[in-house]
Amino acid sequence: MTQARTPWIVKLHGCHIFWVVFLYTIYMADRNPELRSAAQLVRRATLSNSQALVKSLASLSRAQAVDSLLARPLDTAKVPPFLLELKPKDIVTYKRTNKGKELQWWAQKAIFSTNPLQERMAFFFHTFLTSHQSSGGNIGVGNQIDLFRANSLGNFRTLLKGFLKNTTLIVYLNANTSTAKNPNENLARELMELFSLGVGNYSEADVRSAALGLSGWKTAYADKKGSNVTVDGTVIFQYRKAKAAQPAKDGKEAQKAEVATHRKEDDGTFVKDPKGIYVADLDGEGNHKPKIVFDQQTLISEYDPARGHQEAETFLGESKVWTLDSIADRVCDHPATHARITSLLWYHLAGVRLSKEKAKTEGSWWASQDLEMKPLIKRILNDPSLNETYYSRPRSGFEYYCAAFSAIGRKQEQVSTSDIKKLGQGLYEPPNVAGWPDDRWLLAESMLQRSNFAFGINKTNSTVLTTPETEDILDRCGLYEIGQTSLAAIADVEKSTLSDEEKTFLRWRVILNSPEFHLL
Amino acid sequence: MSDPQINEPTSNADAASPSVKLSVTRRRFLLGLLTSGAVGAGAFLALSQNKSGISSDSATSPASTLPVGTSSQQRITSPSTTVKEIDPREQAGLLVPGDPKNRVLVVVTLQGGNDCLSTVIPRNDGAYYDARPKLAIPEADVLPYSDDFGLSPHLERIHGRQFAVVHGVGHGNDGTQSHFDMEKRCERGDAAGATGTRTGFLARVVDQLDDANSPLVGVSVAGHSPWFNGANASVLGFQNFNELNIVTSDAARFADYRGALLQNQGGPMTTQMLTSWKKTFSLSSSLPGKEYKFDPKVHPEGTPTQLLQQLSMATEFIKADNGTRVIHARIGGFDTHTNHANRHAQLMKGVDYAIDHFLTQMEEIGREQDVCVAMTSEFGRRVAENGSGFDHGAGSTLCVVGPVHPGDHGEPASLTDLANGNLRTNVLYSSYLATLAEKWCGVEAGAVMEGEPELLDFV
Incomplete structure (x- = not known):
């Protein structure tokens, strides 16, 4: 590195609680400042950190660049059903949901979508409107991903109502077991504490009233409720491992063999194989036994008036018969919700913790925009202070994955939910239910995970790793402003006794572990 | 601490001294049972018979008639003013806990809802056999350890060790039958799900145990563990030792990588990153993992390896003596709705072999007094069988292996007075966990648990 390096300017950002924020002077004066500004915008407004996008925005002013991101048409693709089709001989066609595929699909969208801001915002909602894939099957997860992606640049009120009716959430927070007689407070509490108002803005009586108002919602199968049903004339079975016959022994009954008809391949498909390991579940008589059946369309949420509460209650100071929609409207009309969601988005997009006063003002402004997301996003991304705050918060595990994935030029089919999980943010x-704590991303566990991820890249899984020039690597990583100690660490690679190829790998790995790359 | 004596069992200087470290192997333990005097053996049998186990204040407890007390230490006051504490385990030739500063808690989660009634069998209770005409474990197969209870025939190795059984553990009688909900309550040490805490129970424990000299206080050998969520102390979660190659390997590309990362001295938020890297990389010098490779072939053919592999990694951490105090391992597959008999038997064999092998390793390095393996599971299963398996239940029975007060503790749940077909809770999960924290780890229960959970006497 021969370029002159300017010293660090260190300044404590007043409104940050956790992080010491350094204001950077610009390394490499000959680098295009427009690229630097565009890179900062892309880093924050997208997950993909695409070099091509940085270049395409470089000739625009900040306001124009933000407008161009907001003006892109929505990517309207929906999560496909991902059903595996199996045809054991002489019986019927079996289908089985291919669990986890919808998450891979979404992660691919996060990196390769034609509307990267839409994906960034969908992920933002997932960070605090939480659900777990173990709740209610992956059909609801697919529907929720569709909901977030379709509304992430739309209206918060619409999105929140859709979220509250999502089957995965309903199972996750026990709303499906909540009745007027035995209201479960889980969803009501989290709705106020985590999804809208925030702690301190409601009473325990409000929780109880909301629980009553939300009671009666449940999940159901749309076509034949509560029974083993067919989809398109097919029956879906769960598959289990084959077993050899067991002779009667020590007073235990003899067990019939379970014939294996299908073998699971590495790619998740099933092939016919008499010696395979997967077979249809059998009942006690050795007959095939249908299990729960569903597809994208059949699992729904619905309101059952007989289970719901039909009497007036006082909720957030207002007395009436409450419904899910009117409760959602009430919390969406509350100033605390405006301040809280605004604060969350300011931190997510800009790494800035708003003061209480500022959150109130900003929330009030957002309310005047009828809780539309686009004006709020535009306001944050255009805020002049953004140009002064580089690297103000850590990338989360998923954010790190997406940025690194696109930097090293992997292909869409290489997106791996297992790798994402290894980075701590499956x-x-x-x-x-509170999501991923903001303060975990730079702790030892995370740094080990990231060090491992960066070390795991090689020329067979990441074609661009033959790029030997530091500046090219920095460009691909979107690092147009980088401190001198990071540069010194990269330069030190030259001192290594490794081969030139290994040195190139090391340079990549070091840059993917530079403090700047860990941050937004 | 409600009972400081229990946390200081090594007030007996001889027992605490490394040079005369009491080393009780499994064989010694069994021998001790056979050859120790009537007092010691009697104490063990009494402990086994003491179903309530926590009734040290009960005048009617069978154990209260014994010379060495119940499952907690008893003071024998001499005519002089000196007070000598005698641990019944010591008298019985059993393991007593080592120096509190060296103790390691190993939590093994049986994920999916372990059927406790196939693990610890109420072998004299007719209701057990009535409820499970096909799936009850025949009395003749049970491995008895007390008058009323015995272990699964597949827990033969654990049966030969020093273990405690805690009966009637649960989340209260209002829990759901959701894996996720109940796992959450276990992980957070929030039995009733009402405290609003969001940090993991083990996270709070390691934060209390955090020591500037310990590079790694908590380890999950089962990948990321929610039990450690929110820990400020240094905690690592990983699934195989390959993930530690970048820490432990001497090869130049690893060493240069470490060296390069530690060059990051002045960037934004680097202090925190550097601390994390330094903590992790400082393991390199003392972690013997660079030569470690799990080899299933050294174990009998067909040995289940899921837990075995995890506990083998745990062994390496304990050998490394890096100050690791809490380890979490996890074995899945306990959700035995169908084909319970075969599946559960296989699982028990895996648990039995893995824990026994792990503790044998501890004996070989002289750390058997320092390690306690405590099992958890989100819930037990329904009392009555359903087809070839069991539905989700509620109350559970948990085993702890190591220098514990052996025998039955807690209060066994009735098999006839059920809550929706499930065992009732007699001991809150928070009591079980709080006991491990305070009496084993030496962390005051109040510092890691809301409310004032009742402490048990199994350790």
């Missing part, structure tokens, strides 16, 4: 697997 989609639809939040550690708890």
Whole structure:
């Protein structure tokens, strides 16, 4: 590195609680400042960190660049059903949901979508409107992903109502067991604490009233409720491992063999194989036994008036007969919700923690925009302070994955939910209903995970790793402003006794672990 | 601490001294049972018979008539003013806990809802056999350890060790039958799901145990563990030792990588990153993992490896003596709705072999007094069978293996007075966990648990 390096300017950002924020002077004066500004916008407004997008926005002013991101048509693709079709001989066609595929599909969208801001915002909602994939099957997860993606640049009120009716959420927070007689407070509490108002803005009496108002919602199968049903004339079975016959022994009954008809391949498909390991579940008589059946259309949520509460209650100071929609409207009309969602988005997009006063003002402004997301996003991304705050918060595990994935040029089919999980942020697997804590991403566990991810890249799984020039690597990583200690660390790679190829790998790995790359 | 004596069992200087470290192997333990005097053996049998186990204040407890007390230590006051504490385990030739500062808690989660009635069998209760005409474990197969209870025939190795059984553990009688909900309550040490805490129970424990000299206080050998969620202390979760190659390997590409990352001295938020890297990389010098490779072939053919592999990694951490105090392992597959008999038997064999092998390793390095393996599971299963398996239940029975007060503790749940077909809760999960925290780890229960959970006497 021969370019002159300017010293760091260190300044404590007043409104940040956790992080010491450094204001950067610009490394490499000959680098295009427009690229730097565009890179900062892309880093924050998208997950993909695409070099091509940075270049395409570089000639625009900040306001124009933000407008161009907001003006892109929505990517309207929906999560496909991902059913595996199996045809054991002489019986019927079997189908089985291919669990986890919808998460891979969404992660692919996050990186390769034609509307990267839409994906960034869909992910933003997933970080605090949480659900877990273990709740109610993956059909509801697919529907929720569709909901977030379709409304992430739309209206918050619409999105929240759709979310509250999502089958995965309903199962996740026990709303399906909540009745007027035995209201379950789980969803009501989290709706106010985590999804809208925030702690301190409601009473325990409000929780109880909301629980009553939300009671009666449940999940159901749309075509034949509560029974084993067919979809398109087919029956879906769960598949289990084959077993050899067991002779009667020590007073235990003899067990019939379970014939294996299908073998699971590495790619998740099933092939016919008499010696395979997967077979249809059998009942006690050795007959095939239909299990729960569903597809994208059949699992729904519905309101059952007989289970719901039909009497007037006082909720947030207003007395009437409450419904899910009117409760959602009430919390959406509350100033605390405006301040809280605004604050969350300011931190997510800009890494800035708003003061209480500022949150109130900003929330009030957002309310005047009828809780539309686009004006709020535009306001944050155009805020002049953004140009002064580089690297103000850590990338979360998924954000790190998406940025690194696109930097190293992997292909869409290489998106791996297992790798995402290894980085501590498996989609639809939040550690708890509060989502992923902001302060975990730079702790030892995360740094080990990221160090491993960066070390795991090689020329067979990441074609661009033959790129030897530091500046090219920095460009691909979207790092147009980088401090001198990071540069020194990269430069030190030259001192290594490794081969030139290994040195190139090391340079990549070091840059993917530079403090700047870990941050937004 | 409600009972400081229990946390300081090594007030007996001889027992605490490394040079005369009491080393009780499994064989010694069994021998001890056979050859120790009537007092010791009697104490063990009494402990086994003491179904309530926590009734040290009960005048009617069978154990209260014994010379060495119940499952907690008893003071024998001499005519002089000196007070000598005698641990009944010591008298019985059993393991007593080592120095509190060296103790390691190993939590093994049986994920999916372990059928406790196939694990600890109420072998004299007719209701058990009535409810499970096909799936009850025949009395002749049960491995008895007390008058009323015995272990699964597949827990033969654990049966030969020093273990405690805690009966009637649950989340209260209002829990749901959701895996996720109940796992959450276990992980957070929030039995009733009402405290609003969001941090993991083990996270709170390691934060209390955090020591600037310990590079790694908590380890999950089962990948990321929600039990450690929110820990400020240094915690690592990983699934195989390959993930530690970048920490442990001497090869140049690893060493240069580590060196390069530690060059990051002055970037934004680097202090935190550097601390994390330093903590992790400082393991390199003392972690013997660089030579470690799990080899299933050294174990008998067909040995289930899921838990075995995890506990083998745990062994490496304990050998490394890096200050690791809490380890979490997890074995799945306990959701035995169907084909219970075969599946559960296989699972028990895996648990039995893995824990026994792990504790044998601890004996070989002289750490058997320092390690306690405590099992958890989100719930037990329904009392009555349903087809070839069991539906989700509620109350459970848990085993703890190591230098514990052996025998039955807690209060066994009735098999006839059920809550929706499930065992009732007699001991809150928070009591079980709080006991491990305070009496084993030496962390005051109040510092890691809301409310004042009642402490048990199994350790």
